[in-house]
Amino acid sequence: MSDTRTVHVPLDGRAYDIRIGPGLLARAGAEVAPLLHRPRVAVLTDETVARLHLETLRAGLAAGGVEMTALALPPGEATKGWPQFERAVEWLLAEKVERRDVVVAFGGGVIGDLAGFAAAVLRRGVRFVQIPTTLLAQVDSSVGGKTGINAPQGKNLIGAFHQPSLVLADTDVLSTLPPRDFLAGYGEVVKYGLLGDADFFNWLEGQGPAMASGDQEARIHAVRRSCEMKAEIVVRDETEQGDRALLNLGHTFCHALEAATGYSDRLLHGEGVAIGCALAFELSSRLGLCAQEAPSRVRAHLKAMGMKTDLADIPGDLPTAEALLDLMGQDKKVVDGQLRFILARGIGEAFVTSDVPHEAVLTLLEDALRGR
DSSP states (O other): OTTOEEEEEOOTTOOEEEEEETTTTTTHHHHHGGGOSSSEEEEEEEHHHHHHHHHHHHHHHHHTTOEEEEEEEOOSGGGSSHHHHHHHHHHHHHTTOOTTSEEEEEESHHHHHHHHHHHHHGGGOOEEEEEEOSHHIIIIITSSOEEEEEETTEEEEEEEEOOOSEEEEEGGGGGGSOHHHHHHHHHHHHHHHHHHOHHHHHHHHHHHHHHHTTOHHHHHHHHHHHHHHHHHHHHHOTTOSSGGGGGGTTHHHHHHHHHHTTTSTTSOHHHHHHHHHHHHHHHHHHTTSSOTHHHHHHHHHHHHTTOOOSGGGSOSOOOOHHHHHHHHTTSTTOBTTBOOEEEESSTTOEEEESOOOHHHHHHHHHHHHHTO
């Protein structure tokens, strides 16, 4: 299709394509069939996505001669834990999914992470295809092979690196997202410009509103550029020994805020990323790494898009600065007990460091809480 873009992820022995554009659900059978040893797939999804899109996917697969069986799990972050993971794996076994078969993750980041992890451990590893249905999943969680579930101690602490065999990002599906969910995903889009592409951030400042209001070309471009940037970093550092940590810009703050709000709809992941990016740039400025105009510009753009930018934008009570700092200590980016931060020398110039004074972070959080 002429309006479908392809981003190739050239991992040695595990290369795959990310297909981006409208109408991909309708041609899912043609896209997936070349991967199959027998013409059937097992689809893991959630009840919301199933209600909106499962029959479209079924028809698209059938048009390519592919049968499907599906399990719909409850929507929401709470699904990403042991009980629903166990249910999914046992269902896949009951469906007699074999090692040469393909599991399809059809949903947002929760389903993508859970289904990918299920595929990683089922029969010691079966292939899977990501069909992400949210902006956040299309630009971030569906690409790069990070799979997993949450533990009581924190997010994504149980999991595996397991690359998909194909990603189908149908941009038509984004039109069915509630505005809040679309904007939450935009938090991850902005992150890419902030961490490594100032020109992309400039483009977002101009085109972000059109993208949010439904401009198809703008959406395709934003998803493609985000996927290109993620793919480049994943190829350099697949298992997050170095550069890949850049993708966690804003996430150290975000994960603490998500834990503090009980992984509830008080704070969606992408909203936490946006607030976290604003805090990371503010911290960078306070440490003398970048000019104050950088965090001001970040916050101005997020506000112009109608996004959460401050702790004051999170409803309900939050714990103390000390308690938030303790929650940050549970993050996967802790190395030898040292918190690793992604800070910036300017827009598009992020870097990873463990050299951040405890007091500077504590003061930043105290000031942010005082602003509530």
